[in-house]
Amino acid sequence: MRKTEVKTLTLLISVVMIISFTVTLTGCLGPGKEVKIIYDGSWRGEIEDDDGSRSVSGYGTESFEVSGRVHATAEKTDGDIREITIQIIENDEVVEEDSTTEPYGKVSVTG
Incomplete structure (x- = not known):
């Protein structure tokens, strides 16, 4: 992989992790x-x-x-x-x- 591909992949993984963490904390997975x-x-x-x-x-x-x-x-x-x-x-x-x-x-x- 080239450096730009690695950076893009790293950024994408970071965004997915942040979204997952936010959904978990705010309870957006369901009304409860x-x-x-x-x-x-x-x-x-x-x-x-x-x-x-x-x-x-x-x-x-x-x-x-x-x-x-x-x-x-x-x-x-x-x-x-x-x-x-x-x-x-x-x-x-x-x-x-x-x-x-x-x-x-x-x-x-x-x-």
């Missing part, structure tokens, strides 16, 4: 996995995944990125009878879901 809590009111919950356990709370719909095996709960913090729903979404598809309209109701999913 998330827990979504849907409620038009205030709520609190717990999410356990491969990264550990965390408490969450909020008002309205919120989503949380998760990894691996997941167990999540959410409960209304008011006595409203509106529906609260919790979902595990993987690759843009709902794979687990639970809902209730009970006042102070609690929902959970595992997946």
Whole structure:
């Protein structure tokens, strides 16, 4: 090989490695996995995944990125009878879901 061919090949390999590294870091290989809590009111919950356990709370719909095996709960913090729903979404598809309209109701999913 000539020097110019070696330089071109080296540059090409470098570009491919940088793109691969960037895709891996940014998660561009797929949409991933998330827990979504849907409620038009205030709520609190717990999410356990491969990264550990965390408490969450909020008002309205919120989503949380998760990894691996997941167990999540959410409960209304008011006595409203509106529906609260919790979902595990993987690759843009709902794979687990639970809902209730009970006042102070609690929902959970595992997946």
